[in-house]
Amino acid sequence: MDVPFWNREIETADRSRLETIQLERLRETLSWALKTPFYQKQLRQAKISSADDIRSLADLRKIPFTTKDDLRLNFPRGLLAVDMKDVVRIHSSSGTTGIPTVIYYSKEDINNWADLMARSIFATGASSADVFQNMMTYGMFTGGLGMHYGAERVGMAVIPIGGGNTKRQIKTMKDFRTTVVHVTPSYLLHVHTKLEEFDIKREELALKKAFTGAEPHSEDVRKKIEQLWNIDAYNSYGLSELNGPGVAFECVYKNDMHLWEDGYIVEIIDPDTGEPVRDGDSGEVVLTNLIRRATPMLRYRTRDLAYLHTDPCPCGRTHRRLSRIMGRTDDMLIINGINLFPSQIEEVVMRIPEVATNYIIQVEKRGDLDHLTVKVEIYPKLFLGDPSQLEALKGRITEELRSAIILHPSVELHEPNSLPVSEGKAKRVIDLRPKE
Amino acid sequence: MKLTQISVFLENRKGRLYDVCSLLGKTGINIRALTIAETESFGVLRIVVDKSDLAIQTLRKNNFVANLTDVVAIEVGDKPGGLAEILRVFADNDVNVEYMYGFVEKFSDNALLVFRFEDTDRAAKILADKGVKVVTRREIEGL
Numbered sequence: 195m196d197v198p199f200w201n202r203e204i205e206t207a208d209r210s211r212l213e214t215i216q217l218e219r220l221r222e223t224l225s226w227a228l229k230t231p232f233y234q235k236q237l238r239q240a241k242i243s244s245a246d247d248i249r250s251l252a253d254l255r256k257i258p259f260t261t262k263d264d265l266r267l268n269f270p271r272g273l274l275a276v277d278m279k280d281v282v283r284i285h286s287s288s289g290t291t292g293i294p295t296v297i298y299y300s301k302e303d304i305n306n307w308a309d310l311m312a313r314s315i316f317a318t319g320a321s322s323a324d325v326f327q328n329m330m331t332y333g334m335f336t337g338g339l340g341m342h343y344g345a346e347r348v349g350m351a352v353i354p355i356g357g358g359n360t361k362r363q364i365k366t367m368k369d370f371r372t373t374v375v376h377v378t379p380s381y382l383l384h385v386h387t388k389l390e391e392f393d394i395k396r397e398e399l400a401l402k403k404a405f406t407g408a409e410p411h412s413e414d415v416r417k418k419i420e421q422l423w424n425i426d427a428y429n430s431y432g433l434s435e436l437n438g439p440g441v442a443f444e445c446v447y448k449n450d451m452h453l454w455e456d457g458y459i460v461e462i463i464d465p466d467t468g469e470p471v472r473d474g475d476s477g478e479v480v481l482t483n484l485i486r487r488a489t490p491m492l493r494y495r496t497r498d499l500a501y502l503h504t505d506p507c508p509c510g511r512t513h514r515r516l517s518r519i520m521g522r523t524d525d526m527l528i529i530n531g532i533n534l535f536p537s538q539i540e541e542v543v544m545r546i547p548e549v550a551t552n553y554i555i556q557v558e559k560r561g562d563l564d565h566l567t568v569k570v571e572i573y574p575k576l577f578l579g580d581p582s583q584l585e586a587l588k589g590r591i592t593e594e595l596r597s598a599i600i601l602h603p604s605v606e607l608h609e610p611n612s613l614p615v616s617e618g619k620a621k622r623v624i625d626l627r628p629k630e
Numbered sequence: 631m632k633l634t635q636i637s638v639f640l641e642n643r644k645g646r647l648y649d650v651c652s653l654l655g656k657t658g659i660n661i662r663a664l665t666i667a668e669t670e671s672f673g674v675l676r677i678v679v680d681k682s683d684l685a686i687q688t689l690r691k692n693n694f695v696a697n698l699t700d701v702v703a704i705e706v707g708d709k710p711g712g713l714a715e716i717l718r719v720f721a722d723n724d725v726n727v728e729y730m731y732g733f734v735e736k737f738s739d740n741a742l743l744v745f746r747f748e749d750t751d752r753a754a755k756i757l758a759d760k761g762v763k764v765v766t767r768r769e770i771e772g773l
Contacts, residue, residue, distance in 0.1 A: 579637030
């Protein structure tokens with residue numbers, strides 16, 4: 195098989211060379227981190243006051259973990275390591291409990307990120323000859339812009355169409371002879387079901403490859419996508435705390451994702467003890483960002499569960515491969531590629547006086563897409579006996595949820611004490627999607 | 631003049647209407663008039679009963695979401711144009727009807743209809759002025 199390299203020297207560097215790069219960059223990152231109020235405090239407690247306290251990669255474990263809560267509690271500037279005049283990009287995620295998280299990027303940070311992204315794209319065999327339709331959401335979400343910059347660096351013809359509007363997606367694929375798309379797996383399946391409706395045949399499209407990401411999916415879903423569309427689908431992994439997409443990406447062999455170890459240090463830990471698991475065992479993915487100065491990120495607990503392959507990949511790359519994400523250690527849901535914490539919904543519904551204290555979040559598949567239903571109990575004293583009042587209430591809850599969580603849920607009104615409560619503790623989330 | 635209507639919120643669940651009716655039946659409450667306002671995902675049952683105080687207490691004690699609304703019950707000639715005659719009185723006097731529904735039974739040759747007005751007091755006064763026969767609370771209780 196033809197194996198293309200963006201940077202053969204780094205991608206095939208032996209372990210000791212990679213580790214030398216990692217240690218050097220870790221020490222640099224640590225000095226940047228020490229410029230931020232959050233890490234000053236965090237590292238002082240761990241008795242780390244300068245890069246000299248990190249002498250080998252084994253010393254990494256002296257550094258405390260960083261969690262999403264740390265990012266929230268230190269919003270908006272607690273992890274900012276450079277002057278604002280050196281910041282060229284700000285990405286922010288919506289708040290899970292009212293407080294968002296933010297990541298700043300310097301010009302160099304964006305450059306480093308785009309380079310890893312370009313490396314990822316190139317590893318799949320895509321090139322400047324391709325027409326690339328980026329069907330991922332742009333804006334504050336890193337999936338859209340992150341991939342965009344990498345694709346431009348590769349020299350692809352980039353169509354920044356963003357997510358949604360299926361008819362336009364299909365028409366665009368046809369008009370511009372799109373060969374590669376970046377999309378959530380569920381949406382790509384959904385688009386296929388619409389081809390007939392819009393009277394477009396698969397043969398009229400030039401599609402060859404899909405980069406799938408933003409939501410965990412199984413090998414079966416990949417096979418389904420590949421068979422239905424007659425394309426190759428490549429899995430990808432990333433999160434904004436670690437820049438965004440391009441942390442790990444599949445190569446032409448499609449046997450799980452090379453994690454770019456000159457850009458990130460990966461650890462797999464036991465989420466309960468924080469200790470490393472045995473080589474090849476699954477656990478929580480912990481990542482240190484080695485290539486971002488404006489918002490350094492040391493030992494970030496991703497809450498994603500996965501494992502690292504121990505066997506080499508036939509492509510010759512030495513960067514280890516991360517498995518598909520097998521689950522989460524927290525209650526985060528991923529719905530059509532959008533991350534959602536139940537607390538975000540709670541915050542909205544509890545703000546509405548006509549809603550009583552119990553609610554249920556239900557997720558199911560409708561066709562190929564995820565559908566979210568929020569069931570709330572109404573507060574009896576505020577019921578005026580009028581159905582139009584209840585319809586208005588339902589509309590208000592839907593609208594407030596939509597603006598808070600981006601997703602468009604169905605809202606159901608229920609009688610007080612009618613929603614199931616298990617073992618005294620309310621079970622808020624019912625996920626009816628088939629387990630992969 | 632005014633009667634009490636009970637509105638009960640019904641979530642979209644099998645047997646919920648039965649639950650209300652069976653509870654009222656066991657408590658010895660008789661439903662005089664009833665209608666259901668439905669949407670795709672829930673319904674609101676509206677009833678006029680013989681013992682409204684007892685009914686609302688019982689419903690609330692059993693965790694139903696229920697509320698009281700003032701309505702007026704009117705006797706309407708059970709003949710062609712009977713309803714139109716009454717509605718003309720409202721139209722002429724600028725009285726807005728929010729909704730209306732029929733009784734299960736009647737106690738004369740006339741039909742009985744429940745009306746919910748935008749402004750109940752004003753509607754009741756106009757009805758009295760025009761000499762329209764309305765059903766009293768006592769009549770409902772003894773029907």
